Amino acid sequence: MNMTDAFEACKPLAPAPHVLHVDADDSTALILATLLVPEIRVSRAPTMEAAAARLADEKFDLIILDADLPDGDGQVLTDAVRARGCHTPVLLYSARQPSLHHQAHAYLPKPWTSPRQLWQSVCRLLELDLAVSR
Template identity: 90%
Template sequence: MNMTEALEACKPMAPAPHVLHVDADDSTALILATLLVPEIRVSRAGSMEHAAARLDKEKFDLIIVDADLPDGDGQVLVDAMRARGCHMPVLLYSARQPSLHHQAHAYLPKPWTSPRQLWQAVCRLLELDLAVPR
């Protein structure tokens, strides 16, 4: 290895994109995190209230939200984000079909979405060029 290659190897890597997964279902959260980590950092909120608090304090690159949350409709959370001027990409990942006026960038039905489809949607929304996991 020459000096240029050595210096190139020492450059800090870009931080992994940070995703907020808003879902009360523990199994779905585990599956999603297992699929995305370590290429993507995943934080979880189990309710609209918890998600709103995290969104106020932290920066995320993508939000993945279920419409059916214990304290309300996840689409309301997305509408509130948009009203505050927050335009990060949103993936609605839910068993419930979205309304015609939902403000998510993409929708995937659960539990029928394959891990490959989920990975591809997340990478597309994050504008990442990552190979599909096996």
């Protein structure tokens, strides 16, 4: 290894993409985090209120959202995010079919989506290279 290669090896890696997972279900949250970490940082909000607070304070590369939240309809959160001019991609991951006018970038049915389908959708929305990933 020459000196240039040694210095290249010491450069910090690019930060992992940051995903906000909005879902009240603990089991789904655990499965999703297990699937995505460590390649992707996952933060969780179990309610619309908690998600709105996180979105006001932090930047995320992707929002994974269940439409059925204890304090309201998750699609309303997507509409509010869009109304603020935020264009963060949204993956609607829910047992409930989205409305015809939903503003999510993609929809996957829960629990019938395979882990591989979920991983591929997340990578596509984050524009990650699938060949490098898993």
